[in-house]
Amino acid sequence: xxxxxxxxxxxxxxxxxxxxxxxxxxxxxxxxxxxxxxxxxxxxxxxxxxxxxxxxxxxxxxxxxxxxxxxxxxxxxxxxxxxxxxxxxxxxxxxxxxxxxxxxxxxxxxxxxxxxxxxxxxxxxxxxxxxxxxxxxxxxxxxxxxxxxxxxxxxxxxxxxxxxxxxxxxxxxxxxxxxxxxxxxxxxxxxxxxxxxxxxxxxxxxxxxxxxxxxxxxxxxxxxxxxxxxxxxxxxxxxxxxxxxxxxxxxxxxxxxxxxxxxxxxxxxxxxxxxxxxxxxxxxxxxxxxxxxxxxxxxxxxxxxxxxxxxxxxxxxxxxxxx
Amino acid sequence: xxxxxxxxxxxxxxxxxxxxxxxxxxxxxxxxxxxxxxxxxxxxxxxxxxxxxxxxxxxxxxxxxxxxxxxxxxxxxxxxxxxxxxxxxxxxxxxxxxxxxxxxxxxxxxxxxxxxxx
Numbered sequence: 001x002x003x004x005x006x007x008x009x010x011x012x013x014x015x016x017x018x019x020x021x022x023x024x025x026x027x028x029x030x031x032x033x034x035x036x037x038x039x040x041x042x043x044x045x046x047x048x049x050x051x052x053x054x055x056x057x058x059x060x061x062x063x064x065x066x067x068x069x070x071x072x073x074x075x076x077x078x079x080x081x082x083x084x085x086x087x088x089x090x091x092x093x094x095x096x097x098x099x100x101x102x103x104x105x106x107x108x109x110x111x112x113x114x115x116x117x118x119x120x121x122x123x124x125x126x127x128x129x130x131x132x133x134x135x136x137x138x139x140x141x142x143x144x145x146x147x148x149x150x151x152x153x154x155x156x157x158x159x160x161x162x163x164x165x166x167x168x169x170x171x172x173x174x175x176x177x178x179x180x181x182x183x184x185x186x187x188x189x190x191x192x193x194x195x196x197x198x199x200x201x202x203x204x205x206x207x208x209x210x211x212x213x214x215x216x217x218x219x220x221x222x223x224x225x226x227x228x229x230x231x232x233x234x235x236x237x238x239x240x241x242x243x244x245x246x247x248x249x250x251x252x253x254x255x256x257x258x259x260x261x262x263x264x265x266x267x268x269x270x271x272x273x274x275x276x277x278x279x280x281x282x283x284x285x286x287x288x289x290x291x292x293x294x295x296x297x298x299x300x301x302x303x304x305x306x307x308x309x310x311x312x313x314x315x316x317x318x319x320x321x322x323x
Numbered sequence: 324x325x326x327x328x329x330x331x332x333x334x335x336x337x338x339x340x341x342x343x344x345x346x347x348x349x350x351x352x353x354x355x356x357x358x359x360x361x362x363x364x365x366x367x368x369x370x371x372x373x374x375x376x377x378x379x380x381x382x383x384x385x386x387x388x389x390x391x392x393x394x395x396x397x398x399x400x401x402x403x404x405x406x407x408x409x410x411x412x413x414x415x416x417x418x419x420x421x422x423x424x425x426x427x428x429x430x431x432x433x434x435x436x437x438x439x440x441x
Contacts, residue, residue, distance in 0.1 A: 160413075160416035160417075161415065161416040163413045163416070164412070164413060165410060165411065165412050165413060166410075166411055166413065166418060167408050167409065167410045167411075168408070168409050168421070169407065169408050169409045170408045172407050172408075173405050173407050174402075176402075176403045176404070176405065177403070178382060178385070178386075178403060178404050178405070178406055179405065179406045179407065179408065181378045181381070181382055182378075182382070182406050183408055183410075184378055185376055185378045185379055186410055188376060188378070189376070190412065248367065248368075248371070251371075251377070252377040255376050255377040255378050256377055256378065256381070259378050
């Protein structure tokens with residue numbers, strides 16, 4: 001109360017604006033001076049205060065997003081680990097040969113619909129593009145099937161003409177096998193392929209997601225490869241029930257394998273997305289906290305400088321009176 | 324020779340001497356079975372002859388099993404049947420209007436119509 005009275009007294013004696021001290025101006029670049037009608041400049045902390053408020057809000061939001069992602073991750077991680085048992089027998093039987101050389105390749109890239117999840121979508125897209133270059137050549141044809149909004153947006157920029165289909169809104173309801181198998185069925189019906197390559201981020205732990213390629217061959221290519229020996233060459237030594245001819249069995253197996261591998265890939269990618277979002281939001285809240293610390297220091301400096309200026313004005317005014 | 328909507332299994336089919344053409348691709352299929360010229364006379368399972376893939380077949384079986392469940396488990400299992408995604412095909416670098424499928428797998432498979440002419 002006394003301070004405000006003194007302040008008013010001090011102001012009455014100032015008729016000319018006090019030039020700002022260049023050292024204070026250099027020290028705190030957040031100084032804002034507003035010229036009042038009397039031509040008096042006062043240092044305002046309003047700008048800094050606004051920034052601090054918004055940074056604090058952002059910190060709260062990112063912390064909340066991290067918590068949400070962490071809780072969702074726990075549930076999806078369990079399902080992902082259980083779904084790994086679906087494709088492991090297939091790989092044991094049919095092998096996974098990414099180096100197979102075929103004419104028609106279809107690259108199925110799995111990305112997320114929502115953003116703020118770090119760099120996983122960009123890495124998937126980068127790998128798809130390099131795989132495209134790797135598998136293209138004379139008489140060869142490569143097409144994309146894109147799951148997820150983020151992948152579509154990035155691919156549309158330069159590879160529009162090689163996109164066969166895009167699929168979005170996969171994660172609207174919790175992912176179940178039926179949904180993915182219907183999706184797989186749609187893909188199989190609409191694209192011609194000799195080899196399908198699924199690109200997704202495999203979930204190893206909360207901080208590590210490894211981009212992975214799974215290759216699924218069409219039945220004819222499996223026949224061809226089994227004739228040339230190797231893992232697939234042992235296929236004839238198995239007695240398989242459920243089909244009369246080998247080709248028919250291979251057809252069923254190939255379709256089912258695609259469905260299972262796609263299911264696992266979608267779940268793994270969802271896990272990786274949540275994990276990446278957790279770490280992105282965590283580093284974001286940490287940065288916001290550091291920013292807040294720096295802003296608080298600036299705010300205090302500005303506040304103290306303005307108080308000092310007031311005091312100087314008052315004292316010099318008082319001494320001008322007495323002296 | 325391959326028809327407009329070339330199903331990817333056609334070349335495999337031709338090898339076994341049967342001509343199967345698909346119109347419309349999605350739910351309705353008309354199956355024309357030419358008599359086997361050469362190749363195997365092995366009977367294809369009925370669902371393959373009708374144009375279903377193994378995936379569709381196993382989904383139908385799964386939904387049949389789910390509908391056999393008793394009450395508290397039945398509603399739990401129904402949540403595992405929900406299908407929703409928006410798919411859009413691209414032609415010449417342009418997307419077509421996405422078809423939104425919000426349906427249960429059972430509904431899709433039960434509306435599967437097929438005509439088999441011999």
